Amino acid sequence: MSTVRTVLGDIPPDRLGVCDAHDHVFFSSPRLPGEELCDAAAARAELAAFREQGGSGVVQWTPYGLGRRVADLPLLSRDTGVHIVAATGLHQAAHYxxxxxxxxxxxxxxxxxxxxxxxxxxxxxxxxxxxxAGGFHALDAHARWTMTAAAEAHHATGAPIAVHLELGTGALDVLDLLCGESGVPPHRVILGHLNRSPDAVVQRQAAESGAYLAFDGPSRANHATDWRMPDGVRALADAGFGHRLLLGGDTTTAAARSVNGGPGMPYLLRRIRPRLELALGKPLVDRILTENPGRAFSVEWA
Structure with missing residues (x-):
């Protein structure tokens, strides 16, 4: 039976509930000095605020070596009632x-x-x-190394592979490597940050491959996010790919947390959800937030 592997154990996909499919409870990188997500009390408050908006699942994409604090996640999950999925993996070379x-x-x-x-x-x-993670419109040697290792680990375990697309670019190169060269089934690949490069043709091609498309990191003024995302999501849904769409917050800095005055995790449900409901209708948005992540992150674990 397929299950979602949370920090408190494996659960049926339908128990994940309303899910932020890409976010960070803890995260630190030399590229973001002074903005580390390392405060456990702030993390608890952020998860509780997300829960108050109706959220019940968060997938943390923080990989190896970037301050995951995995040992702290089970207690936070119990205290807040939010299911948390942790990640392994490796980011771009610049983070290490x-x-x-x-x-x-x-x-x-x-x-x-x-x-x-x-x-x-x-x-x-x-x-x-x-x-x-990929690079800007290309895959360098580091990306090819990490993705090849991810494909090996997928074949050994069945685990899904989530990909940071730099500024939303390089989706088709990623699919060529993971699915074409390395034999990963497309539905086991989750492409992140598609909203940062609102290329409707590439998004359609990526969806046609069978991969999941994550629209994440809302309310970033330097990216083409909130105001274009409804149109992009609607176009994909109208083309029959509503079952391949995911939504996430991707909070990566302390200043972005709602408890520090930023949008944070709750913004996804407080503002993005009703905005998308106007464009797509409530039933489809509900499925994107619940059924889709349940499928995307569930595995018949080897």
Whole structure:
């Protein structure tokens, strides 16, 4: 039976409920100094605020080495009543020291499989997805390395692969590598940040492949997000791909949290949800927030 692997154990897909399909409870990177998501009390308050808006599931895309604090996630999940899915994987090279990347050479897929099946570090908490990243309109050697390792880990476990698309670009190159060269079934691939590059043709081609398309990171003034997203989502739904769409908040900085005056996780349900309901109708938006993530992140675990 397919289940979603949360930090408190595996659950049936329909128990995930209203889901923020791409966000961060904890996250830190040398590229965002001073904006670390590392405060457990703030994380608890953010999850509680999301729960108050009707949310019940959050998929954390924070990968290996970027302050996941996986051991803290089970208590936060229990305290707030929000299901949390943790990630393994590796981000772009710029987020890591050269020494760490050298240390991982030759064993990256092994690390991913271990975190998916045995648990992250000594926490015993198992990851439920693999997160990797592409580059701007291209896949460099690092991206090809990490995606190849992700494909190996997928074949060993069945885990879904979530992909950060840099500024929303490179979706078709990612699919060529993961699905074409590496044999990952398209429905096991989740493409993130499609709203940041509102190319309707590429979005349609990506949807036709069978992959899931995540529209995430709303309310970022420097991206083509909120005001174009309803049209893009509606076009895909009208073309018959409503079952392949996901929504997420992608909170990556402390300033973006609602408890610090930003939009944060609750914004997805407080503002984005009713805006999309005007364009798509409530039944479809409900399915995008519940049924779709339940399918996208559920696995018959090997």
């Amino acid at each position: 020291s050269p020494e760490l990347l050298t240390e991982l050479r030759g064993r990256l897929a092994e690390v991913f499989v271990s975190e998916l099946t045995r648990g992250v570090g000594t926490s015993g908490v198992r990851a439920g997805l693999i997160k990797v």
